[in-house]
Amino acid sequence: MKITNVKTTILFAPFPEAIADAARTIGGRDVLLVDIETDEGITGTGISTGLGVASGSEIHIIDAIILQALKPMLLGQDPLLIDHLWSLLYKGTLRFGRRGAAIRAISSVDIALWDLLGKKAGLPVYRLLGGNSRKVRVYASGGFYHGDDDVEKLVAEMTGYVRDGFTAVKMKVGRDPIQDAARVRAVREAIGSDVELLLDANEAWDAHTALRFIDRVAPYDIYWLEEPVAPDDLDGYVKLSQRSPIPIAAGENEYTKYGFKELIARNAVSVVQPDVTRVGGITEWMKVAHLAEAFGMPCVTHAVSEVHVSVVAAASNAPMMEYFTHAHYLQAFMTELFIAPAGIRRAEGGYVYASEAPGLGLELDPQLLARYTVKVST
Numbered sequence: 001m002k003i004t005n006v007k008t009t010i011l012f013a014p015f016p017e018a019i020a021d022a023a024r025t026i027g028g029r030d031v032l033l034v035d036i037e038t039d040e041g042i043t044g045t046g047i048s049t050g051l052g053v054a055s056g057s058e059i060h061i062i063d064a065i066i067l068q069a070l071k072p073m074l075l076g077q078d079p080l081l082i083d084h085l086w087s088l089l090y091k092g093t094l095r096f097g098r099r100g101a102a103i104r105a106i107s108s109v110d111i112a113l114w115d116l117l118g119k120k121a122g123l124p125v126y127r128l129l130g131g132n133s134r135k136v137r138v139y140a141s142g143g144f145y146h147g148d149d150d151v152e153k154l155v156a157e158m159t160g161y162v163r164d165g166f167t168a169v170k171m172k173v174g175r176d177p178i179q180d181a182a183r184v185r186a187v188r189e190a191i192g193s194d195v196e197l198l199l200d201a202n203e204a205w206d207a208h209t210a211l212r213f214i215d216r217v218a219p220y221d222i223y224w225l226e227e228p229v230a231p232d233d234l235d236g237y238v239k240l241s242q243r244s245p246i247p248i249a250a251g252e253n254e255y256t257k258y259g260f261k262e263l264i265a266r267n268a269v270s271v272v273q274p275d276v277t278r279v280g281g282i283t284e285w286m287k288v289a290h291l292a293e294a295f296g297m298p299c300v301t302h303a304v305s306e307v308h309v310s311v312v313a314a315a316s317n318a319p320m321m322e323y324f325t326h327a328h329y330l331q332a333f334m335t336e337l338f339i340a341p342a343g344i345r346r347a348e349g350g351y352v353y354a355s356e357a358p359g360l361g362l363e364l365d366p367q368l369l370a371r372y373t374v375k376v377s378t
């Protein structure tokens with residue numbers, strides 16, 4: 001089997017109104033699709049998603065790396081040699097890679113290769129990886145900042161998730177620690193004591209500010225505090241993990257097994273959160289999950305549930321998956337665009353299901369694909 005072509009498609013869908021976390025304002029959703037074609041007529045599809053800031057999106061940089069750097073290395077190769085190809089692409093991009101856009105480009109290619117392998121083998125990816133259950137627990141993610149009636153909207157959103165059957169919810173923090181603590185208290189009082197409450201600071205604080213905040217919210221039974229400090233502040237993470245009664249989570253901005261080795265081995269976090277579209281694809285996600293498992297650490301995902309459902313279903317130390325409901329701007333376009341895997345389009349009782357179709361089971365609505373495509377390569 002040989003790779004005969006690597007094609008990309010970029011889509012952009014603006015949100016009705018921008019949304020904000022502690023770090024940035026997001027104006028829309030952009031999606032990069034990578035199609036790897038073969039001489040046997042089987043095509044594997046991988047994806048990457050961007051921050052949706054229209055022309056300034058990083059997705060165009062990732063696209064250029066795929067087409068100009070990775071494609072020449074991939075043409076003519078056997079697509080089933082996934083681990084070999086990962087090393088080839090990693091070494092081939094070393095001088096401009098190792099983190100960031102180059103690893104995100106490799107990630108999307110690696111996802112496409114796993115999809116291709118599954119289609120060739122006639123098996124869903126979660127079963128190729130040794131998974132034994134399609135059923136995946138999810139937590140409802142959201143709780144972004146709103147305007148003047150922020151707390152009211154936040155409480156309505158979080159209690160709505162609980163009414164819909166979710167048993168764990170996540171909200172944003174990372175701005176003023178005193179006001180954020182008041183928001184957390186309002187949510188805890190509204191959702192009751194039996195729902196797990198997760199907080200995400202989106203790398204906004206320093207360790208000192210994070211500790212002040214942790215002191216204030218410790219009484220509210222917090223499941224984890226995510227990305228309290230910048231991803232490169234490893235010493236800050238170590239300090240927080242030593243002193244915080246609340247478990248610290250991070251990893252959505254970490255790259256490859258080498259980056260996670262430091263987070264895990266230094267006990268900088270209690271939970272790792274690799275993202276298949278950033279960490280280096282499914283190959284690297286599973287390596288990080290196994291590394292975390294050896295240290296007794298849970299491995300939870302970041303966004304992109306369309307792909308993550310297949311790896312979470314296969315990892316024994318992945319207790320749940322981040323999930324944005326269709327009602328959320330961040331997810332609405334993705335849910336409309338990906339008509340399959342069908343088992344993740346709606347969560348039931350806080351659970352979704354991995355696809356039984358060969359590969360990742362990704363299927364796109366052709367009309368939406370045509371309407372929102374802004375760039376296609378051949």
Ligand code: MG
Binds near residue numbers: 200202226227252
């Ligand atoms: Mg996060």
